[in-house]
Amino acid sequence: PLVSMNEFFPKARANKFAVGQFNMNNLEFAQATIQAAMELNSPLIFGVSEGALKYMGMEFTVAIAEAAAKKSGLPIALHLDHGSTFEVAMKCIRGGFSSVMFDGSHHSFEENIRLTKEVVKAAHAMGVSVEGELGTIGGVEDDISVDEENANLAKPEEAIRFYEETGVDCLAIAVGTAHGMYAGEPDIKFDIIRQVASAIPVPVVLHGGSGVPDQMIIEAVAAGVGKINVNTENQVALTETIRAVLAKDSKIYDPRKYLTPGRQAMYEVIKSKILLFGSNNQA
Numbered sequence: 001p002l003v004s005m006n007e008f009f010p011k012a013r014a015n016k017f018a019v020g021q022f023n024m025n026n027l028e029f030a031q032a033t034i035q036a037a038m039e040l041n042s043p044l045i046f047g048v049s050e051g052a053l054k055y056m057g058m059e060f061t062v063a064i065a066e067a068a069a070k071k072s073g074l075p076i077a078l079h080l081d082h083g084s085t086f087e088v089a090m091k092c093i094r095g096g097f098s099s100v101m102f103d104g105s106h107h108s109f110e111e112n113i114r115l116t117k118e119v120v121k122a123a124h125a126m127g128v129s130v131e132g133e134l135g136t137i138g139g140v141e142d143d144i145s146v147d148e149e150n151a152n153l154a155k156p157e158e159a160i161r162f163y164e165e166t167g168v169d170c171l172a173i174a175v176g177t178a179h180g181m182y183a184g185e186p187d188i189k190f191d192i193i194r195q196v197a198s199a200i201p202v203p204v205v206l207h208g209g210s211g212v213p214d215q216m217i218i219e220a221v222a223a224g225v226g227k228i229n230v231n232t233e234n235q236v237a238l239t240e241t242i243r244a245v246l247a248k249d250s251k252i253y254d255p256r257k258y259l260t261p262g263r264q265a266m267y268e269v270i271k272s273k274i275l276l277f278g279s280n281n282q283a
């Protein structure tokens with residue numbers, strides 16, 4: 001069965017590793033992810049955005065994640081990514097998700113606390129874990145777009161108060177990463193991570209994990225990041241591989257001929273991330 005993120009977060013903190021949230025956009029993403037996680041014996045989180053949920057449908061989304069958990073025997077959480085309302089979070093929980101993110105970062109601080117608290121209360125009553133978000137993370141993901149100027153770093157004192165008042169199971173804070181690939185290198189505020197992580201008992205979450213240099217990921221995990229989200233890098237690996245395969249042979253019509261190498265490329269990305277995050281042999 002699918003598990004709450006609390007199934008592996010205490011171990012992540014004790015052993016100083018981060019669990020990867022690999023976004024699932026279709027069956028191939030799920031297969032690539034569990035193949036890598038099984039080989040490396042790693043816990044994992046399937047992130048599903050509202051856009052991906054709309055694309056796959058609730059039944060297929062939950063069935064694919066459950067099949068992955070059954071086949072692998074690994075602790076797997078099925079997690080709503082950037083849930084925008086209480087209603088969508090409840091819909092996912094009713095549908096079979098084991099974890100939800102409520103992203104109230106575009107609301108005022110007090111309103112974000114109030115709304116997140118309501119999700120936490122309802123989710124916890126059903127054994128479902130909750131991620132909150134503070135500060136705004138730049139970049140584009142699905143329908144959510146935040147330009148550089150409106151990307152706000154999280155304030156450590158606010159993050160600590162947010163945790164204390166909401167009781168979230170992990171907390172995403174804006175620390176300089178962005179959704180999508182980077183033009184240059186992100187300017188990650190490791191001090192903010194350290195200040196928040198040392199003051200709260202739950203993991204700090206790093207969004208926008210795609211394209212972050214390896215050394216920065218290692219430093220972020222050492223500073224207290226316990227969950228890292230990766231989506232774009234897999235999308236790029238899949239699409240670039242398919243593009244290359246089709247460019248080489250214009251006669252291809254069997255989707256398996258390009259999806260198989262595309263899936264393989266995602267598997268390679270995920271394997272390297274799991275090793276980098278240090279969650280191998282921690283299932």
Ligand code: G3H
Pocket residue numbers: 023047081082141178179180181206207208209210229230231232233
């Ligand atoms: O919520 C999902 C992540 O933050 C993904 O970010 O697409 O830059 O890897 P990314």
Ligand code: ZN
Pocket residue numbers: 082137141179207208229
């Ligand atoms: Zn995100």
